[in-house]
Amino acid sequence: MSAENTSANYHHKSLVIGLFGFGVVGEGLYKVLNQTPSLKATIKKVCIKNAGKPRQAPAELFTTARDVLLNDPEINVIVEVIDDSVAAFEIVKTAFKNGKHVVSASKKMIAEHLEELLQLQQETGQSFLYESSACASIPVIRNLEEYYDNDLLHSIRAIVNGSTNYILTKMFEDKLSYRDALIQAQQLGFAESNPKLDVEGYDAVNKWTFLLTHAYGIITNPLELLFTGIQNVNAFDAQVAGEKGRVIRLVAQAKKLGNGKVAAAVLPQFITQDDHLSFVRNEYNGVVIESGFADKQFFYGKGAGSFPTASAVLSDISALRYDYKYEYKKLYHHTPLELTNDFYLRVYLSFDELAEIPKEKFEWIEEWHAREDRKYLVGVIHVRHLQTGNWWRENNTSLILQPDAIIENLELHNLKKKSLQLAGIQFHHQFGGY
Ligand SMILES: NC(=O)C1=CN([C@@H]2O[C@H](COP(=O)(O)OP(=O)(O)OC[C@H]3O[C@@H](n4cnc5c(N)ncnc54)[C@H](OP(=O)(O)O)[C@@H]3O)[C@@H](O)[C@H]2O)C=CC1
Numbered sequence: 001m002s003a004e005n006t007s008a009n010y011h012h013k014s015l016v017i018g019l020f021g022f023g024v025v026g027e028g029l030y031k032v033l034n035q036t037p038s039l040k041a042t043i044k045k046v047c048i049k050n051a052g053k054p055r056q057a058p059a060e061l062f063t064t065a066r067d068v069l070l071n072d073p074e075i076n077v078i079v080e081v082i083d084d085s086v087a088a089f090e091i092v093k094t095a096f097k098n099g100k101h102v103v104s105a106s107k108k109m110i111a112e113h114l115e116e117l118l119q120l121q122q123e124t125g126q127s128f129l130y131e132s133s134a135c136a137s138i139p140v141i142r143n144l145e146e147y148y149d150n151d152l153l154h155s156i157r158a159i160v161n162g163s164t165n166y167i168l169t170k171m172f173e174d175k176l177s178y179r180d181a182l183i184q185a186q187q188l189g190f191a192e193s194n195p196k197l198d199v200e201g202y203d204a205v206n207k208w209t210f211l212l213t214h215a216y217g218i219i220t221n222p223l224e225l226l227f228t229g230i231q232n233v234n235a236f237d238a239q240v241a242g243e244k245g246r247v248i249r250l251v252a253q254a255k256k257l258g259n260g261k262v263a264a265a266v267l268p269q270f271i272t273q274d275d276h277l278s279f280v281r282n283e284y285n286g287v288v289i290e291s292g293f294a295d296k297q298f299f300y301g302k303g304a305g306s307f308p309t310a311s312a313v314l315s316d317i318s319a320l321r322y323d324y325k326y327e328y329k330k331l332y333h334h335t336p337l338e339l340t341n342d343f344y345l346r347v348y349l350s351f352d353e354l355a356e357i358p359k360e361k362f363e364w365i366e367e368w369h370a371r372e373d374r375k376y377l378v379g380v381i382h383v384r385h386l387q388t389g390n391w392w393r394e395n396n397t398s399l400i401l402q403p404d405a406i407i408e409n410l411e412l413h414n415l416k417k418k419s420l421q422l423a424g425i426q427f428h429h430q431f432g433g434y
């Protein structure tokens, strides 16, 4: 080991930080760092957008000129926690080119530019750490990166968005209206500046995009993945869930299929009481990993908010003291796995008018209920029928995955045969010979 690399030197490596953003996360980090003197990391300058805003920190710390931070040779770490993904990408690119390590919380920026960011990291050799952008306080990226071998990771199911989980909990446990629950999520600092990103599933799918890279070496674009948010989940769905002893959560999932490819989606799902995710309430996140020999493991922690997010940023800053970098092992050192859209989902669909549902797209329908106010069915459908159409998001239609939603081809044949035998007659009656 060279002189520079002794543990004593790691300990004394001084980190001089240029911080971008002083909102929920940035201010949280400022406070957390002030309480962690042992880290020997100091914020030299903070770049914000609006000079006139009152700040709980000395005025001389702030600037609106980004180059003051990016061109300062003493600053060796840029921490980027702003809410503008376009500006964030420019900041991160310049920071790399100027020889600075980067810690970021901007999941939208990371998901949309992952390939370019990977290339820049390779070209410049700088560290780029972004643990806080996935599940805030839960160290899921480092665990996926360091612990699980590609071959052993059978599946991951996770609640990765704190705001939607908070809204669902408040709506269905405390009977708060959707609007009031969202306002609370905003006031508590959980929601994105544009809350559409949370409630319509963009934030969760952004996170899932790069978690798939760390889990399976998959590089994809958020819009390639099948996703929606909680915008269509309604009181009727909650009532059906309650009758069956389930809760509804927005779940990101990925499963390695028998053919070695990975099925992935981010959709609302009914969660049974014995599922670890049923335990995840309010702004908490949870991750259930199923692997070859360990069986199930469950990670749980706060998925949004000032200090929980700042704690992950702090941990990334601390990791820079020993030059930690993600190795993207599944991408560079293993054979990366491929995403597939060739699988089936078992879904619940509630709607006003049956005429608006393309029944012919279903392989089969297992349940059908018509109530006074609304109707619902449970059936099995190929993913391509959801990816190529918007009908399941429109006309007040709500789609929620059944608990064991992903069905592979082989399994399908057996299930189909059995279900046709059991449900075929009833099915004909309900749909007039369909
Ligand atoms: N809140 C949370 O729980 C979590 C948030 N994140 C992510 O962290 C990031 C920050 O979120 P959050 O703190 O909640 O957002 P806030 O809206 O609370 O704060 C955003 C900050 O960014 C600053 N800003 C915006 N544009 C620029 C720019 N071009 N240059 C410099 N500063 C700029 C704003 O400046 P000004 O103060 O002048 O307006 C503000 O200080 C986002 O990417 C978010 O997705 C990640 C995990 C959890």
Ligand SMILES: N[C@@H](CC=O)C(=O)O
Pocket (backbone or CB within 6 Å): 133, 134, 136, 160, 161, 162, 163, 164, 190, 191, 192, 198, 203, 303, 304, 305
């Ligand atoms: N808006 C996000 C914040 C953390 O990533 C969420 O609600 O999860």
